[in-house]
Amino acid sequence: MIAGAYFRTVDLSPGGQPPHWLDMVADSEAALELKPEDSRRFARLVTETGALFGARHYRAYHFLLTLSDHVAHFGLEHHESSDDRESERYLTDAEALKLDAALLPHEMAHSWNGKYRRPTGLATPDFQQPMRGDLLWVYEGLTEYLGLILTARCGLWTDDDFRQWLALEAAGLDNQPGRTWRPLADTAVAAQLLYGARGEGEAWRHGVEFYGEGALIWLEADVLIRQQSQGRRSLDDFCKRFFGGQSGPPRVVPYNFGEVVAALNEVARYDWRQFFLARVYTPTQHAPLGGVENAGWRLEYTNTASAMFKSAESSHKSTDLRFSLGLTIKEGGAVQDVIPGSPADQGGIGGGMQLMAVNGRRWTPELLHTAIRTARTNTAPIELLVANEDYFKSCKVDYHEGEKYPCLARAPAKPDVLAEILRPRTPAP
Numbered sequence: 001m002i003a004g005a006y007f008r009t010v011d012l013s014p015g016g017q018p019p020h021w022l023d024m025v026a027d028s029e030a031a032l033e034l035k036p037e038d039s040r041r042f043a044r045l046v047t048e049t050g051a052l053f054g055a056r057h058y059r060a061y062h063f064l065l066t067l068s069d070h071v072a073h074f075g076l077e078h079h080e081s082s083d084d085r086e087s088e089r090y091l092t093d094a095e096a097l098k099l100d101a102a103l104l105p106h107e108m109a110h111s112w113n114g115k116y117r118r119p120t121g122l123a124t125p126d127f128q129q130p131m132r133g134d135l136l137w138v139y140e141g142l143t144e145y146l147g148l149i150l151t152a153r154c155g156l157w158t159d160d161d162f163r164q165w166l167a168l169e170a171a172g173l174d175n176q177p178g179r180t181w182r183p184l185a186d187t188a189v190a191a192q193l194l195y196g197a198r199g200e201g202e203a204w205r206h207g208v209e210f211y212g213e214g215a216l217i218w219l220e221a222d223v224l225i226r227q228q229s230q231g232r233r234s235l236d237d238f239c240k241r242f243f244g245g246q247s248g249p250p251r252v253v254p255y256n257f258g259e260v261v262a263a264l265n266e267v268a269r270y271d272w273r274q275f276f277l278a279r280v281y282t283p284t285q286h287a288p289l290g291g292v293e294n295a296g297w298r299l300e301y302t303n304t305a306s307a308m309f310k311s312a313e314s315s316h317k318s319t320d321l322r323f324s325l326g327l328t329i330k331e332g333g334a335v336q337d338v339i340p341g342s343p344a345d346q347g348g349i350g351g352g353m354q355l356m357a358v359n360g361r362r363w364t365p366e367l368l369h370t371a372i373r374t375a376r377t378n379t380a381p382i383e384l385l386v387a388n389e390d391y392f393k394s395c396k397v398d399y400h401e402g403e404k405y406p407c408l409a410r411a412p413a414k415p416d417v418l419a420e421i422l423r424p425r426t427p428a429p
Helices: 038-051 096-100 105-107 141-153 159-174 186-189 212-228 236-246 258-267 270-280 290-294 307-318 363-375 417-422
Strands: 006-011 021-025 061-067 075-077 079-088 116-117 253-255 297-302 316-323 327-331 335-338 354-358 380-387 391-397 405-410
Touching: 038 105, 038 236, 061 105, 075 105, 079 105, 079 159, 079 290, 079 391, 096 236, 096 335, 105 141, 141 159, 141 212, 141 417, 159 212, 159 297, 159 307, 159 405, 159 417, 186 212, 186 270, 212 236, 212 258, 212 270, 212 290, 212 417, 236 258, 258 270, 307 363, 316 363, 363 380
Parallel strands: 021 061, 061 079, 116 253
Antiparallel strands: 006 021, 075 079, 297 405, 316 327, 327 335, 354 380, 380 391
């Protein structure tokens, strides 16, 4: 249930069965001004999920959307609804909607993956049995992937928006040294501890990466199915087999790892067990980029930040220098995290310190960006004055490669499989 002084309901499938509603409460009446084109995109999300899964396991579906700057912002899945909480300007600010456009598609996809089909370890009969999250890379990772492609298929994102997200996520995961000691499966098992962990040390800790890294793995599986079947089948076919079936009221059908592997083999014969063992249960040096590369793209770095990158910085109120100096800085100057082995780490900077000055001047994001660009043309290190509790020290960061931001570039020798993956399955309304 959601309640508030300002309330609006939008019917997303007029006359359709089962019915779908977007129920909104907000801090102001103006925040409820849903643009007609966005209303059509949310309605198309309903038809696209139908095309993807082929069945619906609920009597009616409600998106319970809270638009407020005074509540925590997150999404929570239920079988016949989702609790989606965003900022007051989410629907009226194009940048805010684009940055978090995948929230509603993600939570809705959970009605099939997570609520109808649920890992055995999470389908406990009572509260006396502990939940076991070792398959969260399916529960959340696959849902993350499906939510993202649905975001593009229903028009909330362009293909370029998707690629910008993919580049940022892939680069972030590829620059996490924690992956060299902690397999992805372990982040799922330890999810209840990692969700609330501090930002400091995240790069070495390897946090709840079963979301983004899981999405990369399932992208690779999708591309592989298309290759193995010469384009006749895709992960869509797996979704229909595994999450589809007969439409009807809510029920829970548990699954285990072996059943996932068996269902994939029904779609395309391959050693899927070894595929997942190598990517999920084994520490790896680099992020699983096979899906990106085999889909006709490659991860590169440029000196210009993408619109998605800028929006993420603005939303998180941080300065993201992970791909150059190797650190992130909060709005007030607190160092959120430092990547082990990066120039910032080698210069003596650690998470939790406070950045005070850049080359002898009081620090600002603009000044730090200027220092990084200037260092590209000289040999002098960037000098950062930091405070650690009551102590101050000057750190010399020897970095001269300029600003770096992730992007995807076409690999012309390969077909653009991403474009086919993101192609809508239903006609535009």
